[in-house]
Amino acid sequence: MLSLVTFLPLIGGLLIFLAVRDQSDSSASTAKYIALGVSLLTFLLSLRLYVGFDLTTAEFQFLEEVPWLPEQGIVYRMGIDGISLPFVLLTALLTPICILASWESITHRVKEYMIAFLALESFVIGVFCALDFILFYILWEAMLIPMFLLIGVWGGPRRVYAAMKFFLYTLGGSVLMLIAVLALAHKGGTFSIPELMAIPFDFGFQIFIFLGFFVAFSVKVPMWPVHTWLPDAHVEAPTAGSVILAGVLLKMGAYGFLRFSLPMVPDASRYFMPMIFGLSLVAIVYTALVALMQKDLKKLIAYSSVSHMGFVTIGLFAFNQQGVEGGILQMVNHGVVSGALFLLVGVVYDRLHTREIAKFGGLVHRMPVYAVIFMIFTMASVGLPGTNGFVGEFLILLGAFLTNKAVAMVAATGLVLGAAYMLWMFKKVVFGEIQNKAVESITDVNAREVAMFVPLLILVFWMGFYPGPFLEIMHVSVENLVQQATAVKTGVASVAAMAH
Amino acid sequence: MPVQLPDINLTLLLPEIFIALAGMALLLLTAWREDQEGRELVANGTIGTIVVAMGLLWFTAHTTRTTTFGGMFTSDSFALYMKMLMCTAALLPLLVSRDYLKRNEIFKGEYQVLSLFALLGGLIMASSGDFLTLYLGLELMSLSIYVLAAFRRDDKRSSEAGLKYFVLGSLASGILLYGITLIYGASGTTTFTDIHAYVSGDLHHHGAIVNLGMILILIGFSFKIAAAPFHMWAPDVYEGAPTSVTAFMAVMPKIAAFAALYRVLLEAFGPLHAEWSPVLQFLAVLSVAVGALAAIAQTNIKRMLAYSSIGHVGYVLIGLSVGSDLGYQAVLVYLAVYIFMNVGAFTLILLLNRDGVGDEISDYQGLAHKRPLLAFLMALFMFSMAGIPPLAGFIGKLYVFMAAVQAGMIKLAIVGILFSAVGAFYYLRVVKRMYFDQPQSDRDFEMEVSIPNRLVMGVTGLFVVIVGIFPEQILTWAKISMSSFQ
Known part of the structure; x- marks a missing residue:
């Protein structure tokens, strides 16, 4: 079941590769329909994971194990728990929306585009399901290839620079993780992720492992100061690329912290908590200020992503139930909201071919429906009560407050700044008089575009008013995680050494 | 008599x-x-x-x-x-x-x-x-x-x-011969098993001569493998x-030089692992560094692949220097993968070379627009050489680094893997040329692809993908062949 959800998109990509031979318009639309159908089917199958998911256990479910490289104990091992399920669902939901978003804006090499996108979906879902370290690493890295091509082939004017930067930053971060993984597996005697969570390691070794992971995950999140690839990648990527990048790819880094750093090397994680808090606070405040200065819509949302991810890392490293749950929920929120914001930018970009904030203004007069949708997502991003953004941020601040009051207070200023840049941007783009002649003749969102937003709008309010079902999924797993992360895990050997 | x-x-x-x-x-x-x-x-x-x-x-x-x-x-x-x-x-x-x-x-x-x-x-x-x-x-x-x-x-x-x-090859042969002479002078034999027996025992005052001879032999080989x-x-x-x-x-x-190096290091100088391993580590680090850094400046694809192969030799030497069974196995797998990646890339280079055009990386500009399949294959080989999973090149690197980490050579592994990330840059540049740049108007890439060419491209391409995902068979063969040295 899990493998089917993971690899169905890849099979769909293969189908397009084999079925669509030329570059004509009709074959391009065949490719689009196959891609949409396959991604929708994947989404429906992923809902079955949700339905069949047992909420009462922190154990991994839907386990699949096939020996792969038995000699080294490397196993094709897949499974999900309450921490990975939300991300699987999010990925499966966003991909069909992304394909809809690319329907008209991608005009050349449609077939290859769809193949790359479906491959990307497969690898990303796989990352969240992998329970073997080597399998995880393979999927984690493999994901770079389709994303590199998506930015580089279908991106904006500086796409080559952005694609190279994206690839090299993430690869540079990831390779050190491989060494950490190999060392961890050598010491623990297994590549199995669940088993490694239970094995104690001495403190010095934990520090080494944590740093190896930290380089990889902090680039991916991204944390300040290694976030600079993100604005470039976002601005140059096609709309759907930005959506999947903000919606899912950034979550892989935070997921890494959750899945590996916290449970496997908890002592080192606690040791580095001040560093994470410090970097996250800088990210929240500094990038919010930077966002205030942006002239480009996409860049503004990109910087706001860094700021929001700063909240997430604070929540995760608060080491309590509220913080971690808030962090996970905020990641899903951010996936929904910033994904939607990028889609909104895409809608006007398709019409005006500009993203400069100054070129807009007065959109409300010509695009009333668009303005309403835009407003809702802006409010969600700001964290207005009743939207999903509020729940996540509230939980994170609560968790942070319990751990460190000062951190919570500084982080809260980020909310004010966030409101400032989002509302300022919204006012400039949507309200006011029409300055740009091109805006006079702009058309409102069409049915296809509304279809992209409807599921996201439902989620904004559902998670805002009644977050229970979403928290329920992760509750037991997070409880278990917090237990692991707060327990002293240093091995007997190091305790003896300390006593010495 | x-x-x-x-x-x-x-x-x-x-x-x-x-x-x-x-x-x-x-x-x-x-x-x-x-x-x-x-x-x-x-x-x-x-x-x-x-x-x-x-x-x-x-x-x-x-x-x-x-x-x-x-x-x-x-x-x-x-x-x-x-x-x-x-x-x-x-x-x-x-x-x-x-x-x-x-x-x-x-x-x-x-x-x-x-x-x-x-x-x-x-x-x-x-x-x-x-x-x-x-x-x-x-x-x-x-x-x-x-x-x-x-x-x-x-x-x-x-x-x-x-x-x-x-000229340089002869020089290398000379150095190699000189090393062999010194070993012969000390041990009185040129047969590997006899040398093994000799160096296992007490070397008395011949230790320095043996070491010098061994290092000269290693230098000779280094020339041959371009380390x-x-x-x-x-x-x-x-x-x-x-x-x-x-x-x-x-x-x-x-492959031949590495085969001989295996024989020499394991059969003749096996007991001296502690002596030759640092030498190999030194060569390895230098090779991966030169391979990664010097290749960045290259505009000619053949020169670039020359530096790339220097880098690959570096990774192989890391595996060899470890001295564990896993390391030797890793090297054998790496070498097999290396053949297929390189032959695949060179097949395309041979194919695209027309009237002196086609050796510069810029000649591949826009290939993906005109010949998507050829560009796809080339990209596959480039990503594989860069060690990006799930391609065969990754399996080679994975096993080399696994061996290094398991033997406690963490620093060596870190240096090696960082340079592999640096090296990814120039492989990506080829992909960039093919996929991101628009084709030059005067280059149409029209050509017949003969059946042997198709065959070799198919075999190498499939190898790179299949071994990347299901490497077990080749790992088993490598393991069996290493059993010869027990």
Whole structure:
């Protein structure tokens, strides 16, 4: 079941590769329909994971194990728990929306585009399901290839620079993780992720492992100061690329912290908590200020992503139930909201071919429906009560407050700044008089575009008013995680050494 | 006293004898039939010879260690594995170079026969149980390749490449011989097993001589495998030699040299692991650094691949220096993967080379727009060389680093892997040229892709993907062949 959800998109990509031979318009639309159908089917199958998911256990479910490289104990091992399920669902939901978003804006090499996108979906879902370290690493890295091509082939004017930067930053971060993984597996005697969570390691070794992971995950999140690839990648990527990048790819880094750093090397994680808090606070405040200065819509949302991810890392490293749950929920929120914001930018970009904030203004007069949708997502991003953004941020601040009051207070200023840049941007783009002649003749969102937003709008309010079902999924797993992360895990050997 | 002839079992040498005889017959045929038809005949005969030799290898190989000529020639599963690799590394480039040779008017029988003799030298090296056999094979291989490098004799750069290769190669052979002499001086023997016995015991005051000899031998080999800092010749020779020769010498001689290095390090100097391992580590770090950094500045794809192969040699040396079974196994897998990635890339380079255009990376501009499948394959080989999963190149690197980490050489692994991330840059640049840039208007990439070309591209492409996902079989073969050294 899990493998089917993971690899169905890849099979769909293969189908397009084999079925669509030329570059004509009709074959391009065949490719689009196959891609949409396959991604929708994947989404429906992923809902079955949700339905069949047992909420009462922190154990991994839907386990699949096939020996792969038995000699080294490397196993094709897949499974999900309450921490990975939300991300699987999010990925499966966003991909069909992304394909809809690319329907008209991608005009050349449609077939290859769809193949790359479906491959990307497969690898990303796989990352969240992998329970073997080597399998995880393979999927984690493999994901770079389709994303590199998506930015580089279908991106904006500086796409080559952005694609190279994206690839090299993430690869540079990831390779050190491989060494950490190999060392961890050598010491623990297994590549199995669940088993490694239970094995104690001495403190010095934990520090080494944590740093190896930290380089990889902090680039991916991204944390300040290694976030600079993100604005470039976002601005140059096609709309759907930005959506999947903000919606899912950034979550892989935070997921890494959750899945590996916290449970496997908890002592080192606690040791580095001040560093994470410090970097996250800088990210929240500094990038919010930077966002205030942006002239480009996409860049503004990109910087706001860094700021929001700063909240997430604070929540995760608060080491309590509220913080971690808030962090996970905020990641899903951010996936929904910033994904939607990028889609909104895409809608006007398709019409005006500009993203400069100054070129807009007065959109409300010509695009009333668009303005309403835009407003809702802006409010969600700001964290207005009743939207999903509020729940996540509230939980994170609560968790942070319990751990460190000062951190919570500084982080809260980020909310004010966030409101400032989002509302300022919204006012400039949507309200006011029409300055740009091109805006006079702009058309409102069409049915296809509304279809992209409807599921996201439902989620904004559902998670805002009644977050229970979403928290329920992760509750037991997070409880278990917090237990692991707060327990002293240093091995007997190091305790003896300390006593010495 | 009558001379006691050692026990000679010629069946062990059957593939080598067959290649030698067939090579001489084909040489005669070359002299006798100088027309086009005769050349085709020789080319087909060469390919047939290699295929038959592979069959003979398969059926006559002794998987348990067997020696003949008084221990000078060894047949075991390691030799079988390495020889199969070498035959593949000779066969695939020959299959795809025919069109290129014809276009450049160097489609001659001698070319094929020299390739065959180079292969023969390599096979002998892989089976050597004695420094004399080793040197014999090495010189046969090297001399054949010197001539091949200069095969376009009216082309200045080709002649220069041949001469350069010859001068530096001879120097390396000299250093190697000097090392062998010192070892002989200390131990009184050139047979690997006897040297092993000698260095296992108390070396008395000969320790320094043995070490010096061993280091000189390692330097000699470093020249042959183009490990930094003895790599200077490689970029020039790769660039200057006819591309089909570059494709051949990027793979076959490297496998042969590594096969011989295995024999020397494990069979002769096994007990001195603590002495040679640091030397290899030094060479490895330098090689991965040079391979990654110097390649960035290259605009010529052949030069770039020369530096890339220096980098690959570095990773192989990391695996070798570890000294564990896993490390040796990793190296054998890496070498197999290396052959297929390189031959695949060179097949495309040979194919895209037209009238002197096609050796610069910028010549590939926009290839993906005109010939998507070719660009896709090239991208596959580039990503694989960069070590991006799920391609075969990653498996090679994974096992090398796994071996290093398990042996506690974390620093070495970190340095190696960081340079592999740096190295990814220049492989990506090729992909960038093909995919991100618009095609130049005057380049249409119209060409016939012959059946052997399709075959080789298909085989190498599938290998890179399938071994990346299901590497178990090749890992098992590598493990079996390492059992020869227990």
